[in-house]
Amino acid sequence: MKHIVIGIDIGGSTTKIVGFDTAGGKNTLIAPLFVKATDPITSIYGAFGKFLDVNGYSLSDIEKVMVTGAGSSYMSRPIYDLPCEKIAEFNSIGLGGLYLSGLDKALVTSCGTGTALVYTERGKDPRYLGGTGVGGGTLVGLSKKMLNMDNVNHVAELARGGDLDKVDLKIKDITKSDIVPGFGDIMTASNFGSVSDLATKADIALGIINMVFETIGMMSIFAARNFGIRDIVLTGNLSGVEQAPQVFGTLNKMFDMNFIIPENSAFGTVIGAALSGIRE
Numbered sequence: 001m002k003h004i005v006i007g008i009d010i011g012g013s014t015t016k017i018v019g020f021d022t023a024g025g026k027n028t029l030i031a032p033l034f035v036k037a038t039d040p041i042t043s044i045y046g047a048f049g050k051f052l053d054v055n056g057y058s059l060s061d062i063e064k065v066m067v068t069g070a071g072s073s074y075m076s077r078p079i080y081d082l083p084c085e086k087i088a089e090f091n092s093i094g095l096g097g098l099y100l101s102g103l104d105k106a107l108v109t110s111c112g113t114g115t116a117l118v119y120t121e122r123g124k125d126p127r128y129l130g131g132t133g134v135g136g137g138t139l140v141g142l143s144k145k146m147l148n149m150d151n152v153n154h155v156a157e158l159a160r161g162g163d164l165d166k167v168d169l170k171i172k173d174i175t176k177s178d179i180v181p182g183f184g185d186i187m188t189a190s191n192f193g194s195v196s197d198l199a200t201k202a203d204i205a206l207g208i209i210n211m212v213f214e215t216i217g218m219m220s221i222f223a224a225r226n227f228g229i230r231d232i233v234l235t236g237n238l239s240g241v242e243q244a245p246q247v248f249g250t251l252n253k254m255f256d257m258n259f260i261i262p263e264n265s266a267f268g269t270v271i272g273a274a275l276s277g278i279r280e
Contacts, residue, residue: 002063004030007274008047009092009267010071011112014237015043016270017051020278022063027278030055032267040071048079068092068273087276089269094118094126096272097233100262106231107224110269111238113137115216117223129223134215136238142208147201155205156241162206169193183254188214206243213247221255230258235268 003023009016018032033054035046052058064083067075078084097108098120105121116131136152144150169190191211220232239261248259
C-alpha cells in the first residue's frame with residue numbers, strides 16, 4: 001500500500017528530503033535528512049536513494065513526491081515515474097513554519113542563502129512579503145573575504161571567543177539617553193561601526209554573525225508589526241547557527257517579540273512541501 005508522501009527541497013548544492021507516513025491518517029513525520037552534490041539532479045537522486053535506504057522503504061511505498069526550491073526548475077521529468085508535483089517555495093515555507101511551531105498564525109522567516117518573509121495563517125494561503133539579500137550567503141562571503149573561512153560551523157565556533165565591543169558601535173557609545181530602557185549597553189547603533197585595531201578574528205566572526213542576525217531580526221520585526229503579531233518562526237539552515245538563540249533572544253526582550261527556533265527548523269521548507277501533498 002502506498003502510504004509515504006515525500007517532500008524534496010532542492011538547493012544549489014544541498015538537497016533536503018523528508019517524508020510523512022500517512023498510514024491510518026496519522027501523518028507521522030519521518031526524520032529529515034540532506035545530501036550535498038555538485039549539481040541539482042545528482043543531489044535529487046542522491047537524496048531520494050539515501051532516504052529509501054535509511055528508512056527501509058521501496059518505491060512501491062511512495063504515494064507521491066512534492067518538490068520545491070530553486071533547483072526544482074532543473075527537473076524535466078518525474079522521479080522514477082512516481083507522481084511528482086512542484087510546489088511554490090513560499091507556500092512551503094509558510095506551511096512548514098506553522099507545522100513546526102504549532103501556531104495558528106505567524107510570520108515565518110526562512111534564513112537561507114538570503115532571507116524570505118512569509119505571513120501565514122492556518123487554513124489560508126501563505127503570503128510572501130519580500131525579504132532581504134542578507135543571509136547565509138552574506139555570512140559565508142564576508143567570512144571568506146575577512147577570515148579566509150567559508151564553513152559556517154567553523155565561523156560560529158571561532159565566534160565563541162568574540163567580543164562585540166571591539167567591533168560594533170553601541171548606543172551607549174554615542175548617547176547617555178536610554179532609548180530602550182535597560183538595553184543601551186548592548187543595543188547596536190552601527191554594525192562594524194567601531195572596529196578596534198586590536199580586534200581578533202574571533203571578534204570579527206562574531207560581528208559578522210551578529211550583523212546578519214540583527215538585520216534578519218529587524219526586518220522580521222517590522223513585517224510582524226505590520227500584521228499586529230509577535231510570533232516569528234525562524235527556519236532554514238542559518239537558524240541552526242549556535243549564536244542564533246542569544247541574538248534573537250535579546251531582540252525578544254528588547255522589542256517584546258517572540259522569535260521561535262523550533263526543532264528541525266533547518267527543514268521547515270521541505271516539511272511544508274510534503275504537507276502540501278497531504279493537504280491535497
